[in-house]
Amino acid sequence: MPATPASRPVRTRFAPSPTGYLHIGGARTALFSWAYARRHGGAFILRIEDTDVARSTPAALQAILDGMRWLGLAHDEGPFYQMQRMERYKDVIRQMLAAGTAYPCYMAAEELDRLREEQRARGEKPRYDGRWRPEAGKILPPPPEGVQPVVRFRNPTTGVVAWDDLVKGRIEIGNAELDDFIIARADGTPTYNFCVVVDDWDMGITHVIRGDDHVNNTPRQINVLQALGAEVPLYAHLSMILGDDGTKLSKRHGAVSVMQYFDDGYLPEAVINYLARLGWSHGDAEVFSRQQFVEWFDLDHITPSAAQFNTEKLNWLNAQYLKKADDAFLAAEVANRLARREVDPETGVSLEAVVALYKDRVANLNELADAVELFVAEVHPAPEVIGQHLTEPARAALASLRRRLAEVAWDKAALAQAIKDTMAEHSLKMPQVAIPLRVAVLGVAQTPAIDAVLEVLGRERVLARLDRHL
Numbered sequence: 001m002p003a004t005p006a007s008r009p010v011r012t013r014f015a016p017s018p019t020g021y022l023h024i025g026g027a028r029t030a031l032f033s034w035a036y037a038r039r040h041g042g043a044f045i046l047r048i049e050d051t052d053v054a055r056s057t058p059a060a061l062q063a064i065l066d067g068m069r070w071l072g073l074a075h076d077e078g079p080f081y082q083m084q085r086m087e088r089y090k091d092v093i094r095q096m097l098a099a100g101t102a103y104p105c106y107m108a109a110e111e112l113d114r115l116r117e118e119q120r121a122r123g124e125k126p127r128y129d130g131r132w133r134p135e136a137g138k139i140l141p142p143p144p145e146g147v148q149p150v151v152r153f154r155n156p157t158t159g160v161v162a163w164d165d166l167v168k169g170r171i172e173i174g175n176a177e178l179d180d181f182i183i184a185r186a187d188g189t190p191t192y193n194f195c196v197v198v199d200d201w202d203m204g205i206t207h208v209i210r211g212d213d214h215v216n217n218t219p220r221q222i223n224v225l226q227a228l229g230a231e232v233p234l235y236a237h238l239s240m241i242l243g244d245d246g247t248k249l250s251k252r253h254g255a256v257s258v259m260q261y262f263d264d265g266y267l268p269e270a271v272i273n274y275l276a277r278l279g280w281s282h283g284d285a286e287v288f289s290r291q292q293f294v295e296w297f298d299l300d301h302i303t304p305s306a307a308q309f310n311t312e313k314l315n316w317l318n319a320q321y322l323k324k325a326d327d328a329f330l331a332a333e334v335a336n337r338l339a340r341r342e343v344d345p346e347t348g349v350s351l352e353a354v355v356a357l358y359k360d361r362v363a364n365l366n367e368l369a370d371a372v373e374l375f376v377a378e379v380h381p382a383p384e385v386i387g388q389h390l391t392e393p394a395r396a397a398l399a400s401l402r403r404r405l406a407e408v409a410w411d412k413a414a415l416a417q418a419i420k421d422t423m424a425e426h427s428l429k430m431p432q433v434a435i436p437l438r439v440a441v442l443g444v445a446q447t448p449a450i451d452a453v454l455e456v457l458g459r460e461r462v463l464a465r466l467d468r469h470l
């Protein structure tokens with residue numbers, strides 16, 4: 001029995017055009033392709049569809065590669081660049097011309113426009129009428145002088161082209177609906193749908209997992225593959241991710257770059273978990289690791305309808321991942337962010353200890369870095385904060401607390417006792433001491449437990465910061 005795409009080792013691909021950054025919609029499509037290959041021990045191929053020379057830029061390419069790397073979606077083969085494969089496409093076009101599965105068409109653009117106008121006027125769907133299509137017994141006019149022809153694919157005129165979409169179910173299109181589309185322009189450059197076919201064929205793709213904005217291309221691509229005698233891969237057309245406004249996210253409309261989520265302090269693992277749940281589910285599981293996702297992932301549980309992006313849910317997941325994250329890992333992430341702000345993170349304060357105090361109180365790495373910055377950089381509370389909290393009675397209490405702190409053993413229990421003794425001495429309640437103390441040592445009125453904060457700051461720093469206000 002001949003091998004089928006379903007019986008061969010899985011090969012999937014992600015094929016972005018470098019005409020802008022990688023956005024959440026494209027990233028979700030990339031994730032599903034990647035996960036399917038990983039799930040089945042196959043290969044994930046990265047292909048850069050850079051034939052739109054006017055819109056493709058090196059910066060966009062770099063942004064896509066950065067986004068993929070940050071999300072941990074490593075490719076096994078590639079990146080392959082379509083612009084480097086031009087000779088191969090032209091070869092296949094020559095072969096098709098020789099085999100008669102493609103033919104030159106000399107119809108001028110104005111002529112085609114006129115034809116379409118007439119068709120529209122008659123209430124017909126505008127389409128090429130096959131006037132240069134060779135048929136048995138048909139006599140073609142002599143090619144006009146000096147006109148470079150386009151090359152058209154000889155699409156079957158009868159029957160249907162059908163596939164069992166792994167997400168959408170069976171799809172059938174009558175061949176009569178499809179005209180002979182152009183596979184090479186007059187200047188010889190191959191067109192998008194043709195390059196994709198040759199690539200999927202040459203790269204041995206078994207599962208084309210892509211956005212359903214491509215579903216209309218599929219019947220044409222299948223017909224060309226069949227004309228080439230190539231194996232037709234299986235197709236899975238994923239629903240579109242819609243933005244908050246309910247329209248398709250695209251580079252040209254409303255989408256933010258994946259790397260914006262890095263800038264905004266999201267953990268890639270949280271973004272991956274979020275993307276995994278966009279239009280796919282495994283029972284009611286919400287929080288799961290990348291590894292777990294790969295083990296569970298299948299195409300049967302993908303919702304065919306569009307999925308809407310929801311920032312609140314992403315934020316919630318990010319907070320879950322921050323809470324669970326390892327302190328040393330978070331400390332390193334925060335150190336990088338502080339360095340980018342030109343704040344020296346190496347000041348003797350243990351970043352690990354600070355992140356442990358804050359990781360279940362913040363929504364993202366930037367907020368965590370803000371908190372750590374209070375410990376490692378100079379703090380300058382706003383004058384109104386000082387005015388409100390560092391009143392005369394508060395300063396008197398802080399002065400006697402300072403004397404105790406100069407001598408006390410530096411651990412949480414002893415620090416808590418020193419604060420209690422100060423409260424008793426001045427007949428104050430906990431917040432009347434703790435809040436001015438927070439303002440004096442960290443510049444803000446709200447912090448985690450103050451004894452823990454003092455312990456992490458260290459005696460020298462606490463005394464110096466108190467002295468500035470006394």
Ligand SMILES: Nc1ncnc2c1ncn2[C@@H]1O[C@H](COP(=O)(O)OP(=O)(O)OP(=O)(O)O)[C@@H](O)[C@H]1O
Nearest residue numbers: 016017025026029210211240241248249250251252
């Ligand atoms: N909003 C989206 N939701 C899901 N998949 C998407 C979305 N936008 C693009 N894709 C898929 O991502 C892959 C790469 O697409 P591509 O690089 O053409 O991005 P694009 O944003 O559609 O570009 P453009 O804005 O130029 O149309 C394709 O498989 C495409 O179907």
